[in-house]
Amino acid sequence: MKYMLLIYNNPASYEAWAEDQRTALFNEVDALMKELRETGELVGGEALADPSTTKTVRVRDGIPAITDGPFAEVKEQFAGYITVDCESVERAAEIAARWPDARYFAMEVRAIMHTTSVEL
Amino acid sequence: MPQDSVEDLLRPLTRQVLGTLVRRYGQFEACEDAVQEALLDASVQWPERGVPANPLGWLITVASRRLTDQWRSESARRRREVTVFTLELPGGPGGPDGAALGAAEPGEERAADTDDTLTLLFLCCHPVLPPAAQVALTLRAVGGLTTAEIARAFLVPEATMAQRISRAKQRIKADGARFGLPPQPERPEHSERLAAVLHVLYLIFNEGYTTSSGDDLHRAELTAEAIRLTRAVHRLLPDDGEVSGLLALMLLTDARRAARSRPDGTLVPLADQDRGRWDAAAISEGSALISAALARAPIGPYQVQAAIAAVHDEAARAQDTDWAQILALYEVLERLTPGPVVTLNRAVAIGMVRGPRAGLEVLSGLDGDHRLAGNHRVEVVRAHLLEMAGDHAAARDSYQRAARLTTSTPEQRYLQARAARLPRLAREPGQAPASPPA
Numbered sequence: 001m002k003y004m005l006l007i008y009n010n011p012a013s014y015e016a017w018a019e020d021q022r023t024a025l026f027n028e029v030d031a032l033m034k035e036l037r038e039t040g041e042l043v044g045g046e047a048l049a050d051p052s053t054t055k056t057v058r059v060r061d062g063i064p065a066i067t068d069g070p071f072a073e074v075k076e077q078f079a080g081y082i083t084v085d086c087e088s089v090e091r092a093a094e095i096a097a098r099w100p101d102a103r104y105f106a107m108e109v110r111a112i113m114h115t116t117s118v119e120l
Numbered sequence: 121m122p123q124d125s126v127e128d129l130l131r132p133l134t135r136q137v138l139g140t141l142v143r144r145y146g147q148f149e150a151c152e153d154a155v156q157e158a159l160l161d162a163s164v165q166w167p168e169r170g171v172p173a174n175p176l177g178w179l180i181t182v183a184s185r186r187l188t189d190q191w192r193s194e195s196a197r198r199r200r201e202v203t204v205f206t207l208e209l210p211g212g213p214g215g216p217d218g219a220a221l222g223a224a225e226p227g228e229e230r231a232a233d234t235d236d237t238l239t240l241l242f243l244c245c246h247p248v249l250p251p252a253a254q255v256a257l258t259l260r261a262v263g264g265l266t267t268a269e270i271a272r273a274f275l276v277p278e279a280t281m282a283q284r285i286s287r288a289k290q291r292i293k294a295d296g297a298r299f300g301l302p303p304q305p306e307r308p309e310h311s312e313r314l315a316a317v318l319h320v321l322y323l324i325f326n327e328g329y330t331t332s333s334g335d336d337l338h339r340a341e342l343t344a345e346a347i348r349l350t351r352a353v354h355r356l357l358p359d360d361g362e363v364s365g366l367l368a369l370m371l372l373t374d375a376r377r378a379a380r381s382r383p384d385g386t387l388v389p390l391a392d393q394d395r396g397r398w399d400a401a402a403i404s405e406g407s408a409l410i411s412a413a414l415a416r417a418p419i420g421p422y423q424v425q426a427a428i429a430a431v432h433d434e435a436a437r438a439q440d441t442d443w444a445q446i447l448a449l450y451e452v453l454e455r456l457t458p459g460p461v462v463t464l465n466r467a468v469a470i471g472m473v474r475g476p477r478a479g480l481e482v483l484s485g486l487d488g489d490h491r492l493a494g495n496h497r498v499e500v501v502r503a504h505l506l507e508m509a510g511d512h513a514a515a516r517d518s519y520q521r522a523a524r525l526t527t528s529t530p531e532q533r534y535l536q537a538r539a540a541r542l543p544r545l546a547r548e549p550g551q552a553p554a555s556p557p558a
Contacts, residue, residue, distance in 0.1 A: 001527070002275075040253070040284025043276050085276050087250065114275075116330035116339075117387055117531040 002043060002085045003092035006108040008076040009101045011050055028100050036084060036095065045082030076105050083112070126166050129175060130159055134264040137179045139236025141187065142243060149289045150190060151183075152261065158183035237262065237352050238317075244288075245317045248295055253288035254320045255327075260285050263345050273339050274327070314357075318366050318422065321350050325370050329377070343374055361417020364409050365426045371406035372429035375399040387534045391438040403433045424453040443472035460492045464501055476509035496525035500535065507542065516542035 014022060036042035051071065058065050079101070086092055089109065096107035134155065141151040158179050172178040244257040256274075259265045265273075271281035328342030350367045357363050379393035388394075410426040417423070428449045435441040447469035454462045463486055471479025483502055492498050503518035519539035523532050 037279075037283060038287065040256075040280055040287055043280055085252075085274075085280065087252065111527045113527050113529045113532070115385070115529050116327070117528045117534075 001088070001092075002083060002112040002114070003089065004110045004112055005082050005084065005092065005096045005099065006078060006110060007047075007080045007082070007099065007101050008108065009079045009105040010075055010077065011079070013104070025100050032095075032098055033082075036082075041084045041086045041091075041095075043083040043085050045080065047080035048078065051077050126163055126171070129166075129171065130162060130179075131264050133176050133179055134159065135240060135262045136176060136236060137183055138261060139240040140180050141183055143236050143239045144184075145187060148243060148261075148292050150187060152289075154183045154186040154190060155179075157186045238356050241317045241320075241349070241353065242313050243292065245313070245320045246292065246295070247313075247316055249288050249291055251320070251323060253284055253291070254316070255323055256281060256284045257288045258320050258349070259324065259342075259345065262349060265345070269341075273342050275339075314360070315362075317353065318350075318362060321346050321353070322366060322422075324349075325373075329373060343370075343377075346370060347374065359417070361413045362420040362422045364413035364417065365420060365423030368406040368410035368413065368426035369422055369429055371402045371409070372426060372433050375402035375406065375433060381530070385530055386537075387530050389534075390432065393438075395436065395438075398433065403430075406430060407434065419452070419456070421453060421457045424449055424456065428453075441472075443469055447473050460486055460489045461497070464492070464497055468501055468504070471505045471508060476505040479505045480509070494525060496522045496531070496535075499525060503535075503538065507538075512542040513544070516544065 014025075017025075033042065033045075054069060054071075056067050056069060058067075082099075084092060084095055086095070089111070092109045096102055096109050099107050101107060137158065138151060138155045141155060142148055145151060161182055162175075162179060166172075166175075240262050241258065244261050245254045249257065256270055259270045259273075260267065267282050267285060268278050270285075271278040274281065324342050325346035328340050328344070328346065347367070347370050350363070350370060354360075354363050354367045375398050376390075376393060378399070379388060379395065379397040380390075381387055406426065407430045410423060410430055413423055414427065428446055431442050431446050431449070447466065450462065450466040450469050454466055463482065467479045467482035467486075470482050480502065483498065483505065486492055486498060499518050499522035503515050503522055506512075506515035506518055509515075516539045519535050519542070523535035523539065526532050526535065
């Protein structure tokens with residue numbers, strides 16, 4: 001089963017960290033990614049740019065409107081994801097628990113839709 | 121000889137050559153490298169010089185030589201270790217036919233022993249490997265599929281699949297001598313190991329069969345591959361009832377492939393399928409296999425499932441289905457392999473034989489079962505039984521719950537469509553759902 005692990009954090013909070021703290025966090029992420037690559041569970045993932053670069057697109061009556069933001073001052077923002085292919089949702093949750101953002105903010109585990117189906 | 125026909129010739133020989141080498145010399149990874157080199161030699165030499173009289177023997181001899189070259193180039197210490205290890209295997213360099221190593225001319229080698237496919241399958245489906253690795257390694261080493269093909273079939277990046285296969289091989293290497301020969305048929309661990317092989321073949325089949333049409337044709341090839349490999353095992357173990365049962369189950373299930381989805385990928389349930397599009401030849405082959413197995417072999421779960429599939433396939437119209445027999449078979453299956461999924465299927469059969477309320481009663485026995493918590497299949501069965509019982513509002517509710525729980529897109533579309541055909545749940549005034557945004 002494939003799962004997307006959604007990473008939530010607050011960039012402002014990490015900005016306040018000391019350099020060596022941030023480095024330790026990045027190293028932790030690198031080590032986990034390496035491990036998932038070696039187990040053959042890592043499918044992919046991306047980190048998102050800072051929320052301040054966000055644009056919102058709405059189409060009303062066929063007319064697109066593109067605005068900057070939102071810049072809502074929420075504590076936790078969607079920051080990126082990794083996709084894993086693993087045996088069970090328990091294993092996916094175990095991986096999510098080891099992602100450092102889970103300790104400070106939160107991770108969400110979402111099953112990915114597939115196209116197989118059993119006989120109905 | 122054109123290049124592509126050489127490749128067509130080489131592909132089915134790959135697993136036989138690899139199987140022979142692994143049986144003789146034991147070292148999976150080194151053998152695979154040697155086989156790859158021999159295949160490369162063949163693809164260069166055969167189009168120029170013609171295909172040898174005994175292509176399989178030629179490949180085995182060349183691959184064996186490549187393997188000895190490889191060993192000679194390694195350190196003396198390493199070579200001693202290899203010798204000690206391979207000597208422990210019957211058929212190794214010190215064994216009865218060990219003289220063949222490096223001695224025979226290409227073409228002199230006898231055809232591979234038929235046991236080799238089984239040796240290789242036992243190796244690839246070893247219980248120390250997780251199921252995903254067993255499946256990947258089986259397709260790579262026994263099926264002869266490329267890593268890219270397997271990755272496409274499982275919709276993961278090639279690097280992910282390559283890593284999965286390489287890790288499985290390392291695991292086999294680390295496990296060393298314990299991976300020699302499969303246990304002898306009379307040993308109890310033989311049936312356990314065979315069960316693991318059959319389970320992997322079943323997983324490969326399902327992965328392909330449960331796919332819908334359209335973009336997923338690479339996955340559908342997995343079904344053909346699983347049938348091909350199961351046929352190979354059946355040829356080697358023709359008297360094993362469960363091997364026959366699994367092959368019959370695959371044939372009887374795959375026979376319905378053309379009818380089970382529409383060109384746009386939407387699912388057609390068994391009762392609504394155009395039975396004229398079922399594959400009559402596959403049905404008669406599967407039915408003959410399962411009848412013969414049931415008559416002489418000890419009963420097992422694959423045989424019972426094949427027998428159930430045969431009862432469905434033999435009904436000319438859905439309403440002709442012998443549900444009483446299907447129910448009896450599910451009762452046998454539940455005794456053999458008790459579990460909530462079997463109970464779920466028995467609830468369907470009871471609903472068809474004794475009426476939907478009786479089926480719903482069986483289903484209510486599963487309500488507290490944590491093994492099915494969050495499983496959409498319970499809601500699917502409940503919805504069908506409620507619809508049969510004429511409780512359309514509750515059925516609609518159940519279909520919608522099932523649609524939210526499934527992670528399968530075609531199933532979700534099917535369940536939403538079923539729900540939409542039924543009248544809405546009656547609601548008290550004021551409880552109506554909010555109208556959609558304008």
